[in-house]
Amino acid sequence: MIIAVDGPTASGKGTVAAGLAKHFGLKRLDTGALYRAVGLAVLDAGGDPGDEAAAVAAARALDLAAIDEARIRSSVVGLAASKVAAMSAVRAVLRDTQRAFAADPVGAVMDGRDIGTVICPNAEVKLYVTAALPVRTQRRLNELHARGETISFKELQAQIAERDRRDMERTDSPLRQAQDAHELDTSELSIAAAIEAAVRIVDRRNADMS
Numbered sequence: 001m002i003i004a005v006d007g008p009t010a011s012g013k014g015t016v017a018a019g020l021a022k023h024f025g026l027k028r029l030d031t032g033a034l035y036r037a038v039g040l041a042v043l044d045a046g047g048d049p050g051d052e053a054a055a056v057a058a059a060r061a062l063d064l065a066a067i068d069e070a071r072i073r074s075s076v077v078g079l080a081a082s083k084v085a086a087m088s089a090v091r092a093v094l095r096d097t098q099r100a101f102a103a104d105p106v107g108a109v110m111d112g113r114d115i116g117t118v119i120c121p122n123a124e125v126k127l128y129v130t131a132a133l134p135v136r137t138q139r140r141l142n143e144l145h146a147r148g149e150t151i152s153f154k155e156l157q158a159q160i161a162e163r164d165r166r167d168m169e170r171t172d173s174p175l176r177q178a179q180d181a182h183e184l185d186t187s188e189l190s191i192a193a194a195i196e197a198a199v200r201i202v203d204r205r206n207a208d209m210s
């Protein structure tokens with residue numbers, strides 16, 4: 001069973017994906033981490049995330065097991081990630097990485113922007129996780145403050161809106177809800193309630209199939 005979980009930044013898709021993976025005993029791939037790791041690798045090499053050749057080389061050299069979970073979560077790296085993610089050549093390299101992960105016969109939970117539309121269009125269950133922009137901003141602000149980053153609500157909200165725009169307007173694999181995706185708005189849901197709602201959607205689909 002492949003479960004595709006798509007949605008914008010800080011919508012709760014990562015939390016929902018992790019909860020589903022735990023509940024159903026599946027492995028999970030946070031595909032945003034791949035773009036973030038590519039952005040970080042370019043920055044670490046002193047390069048510009050807008051440099052396509054450097055970004056493609058970093059995508060080819062990417063080792064999933066060596067991704068630095070702590071360092072990829074900064075807002076600077078998030079912005080670099082959204083730049084490299086707009087490059088078709090980078091997406092082509094990472095598409096292969098993601099499909100190889102999805103090929104495991106046991107199945108997987110994969111979260112990102114284009115899992116249900118491009119990477120795994122035949123996924124058994126698709127979720128599109130959303131939340132209102134101010135709610136998403138507050139969640140990301142709490143995360144960044146916990147990491148010791150100082151940024152104002154207003155500045156962060158503008159950054160997230162800019163990232164949404166870039167993700168939704170790019171020509172290759174833009175963020176959009178797949179036709180057969182179930183929408184899950186987490187604006188007013190606790191973490192437990194959001195995961196519970198997602199589990200119910202998957203259970204309903206499984207019951208329909210049996």
Ligand code: C5P
Nearest residue numbers: 009031032033035081082085112113114
């Ligand atoms: O989900 P997260 O914020 O970690 O993703 C970082 C960036 O990677 C996003 O802004 C988006 O541009 C890009 N991304 C993507 N396709 C995916 C996952 C992430 O373009 N499947």
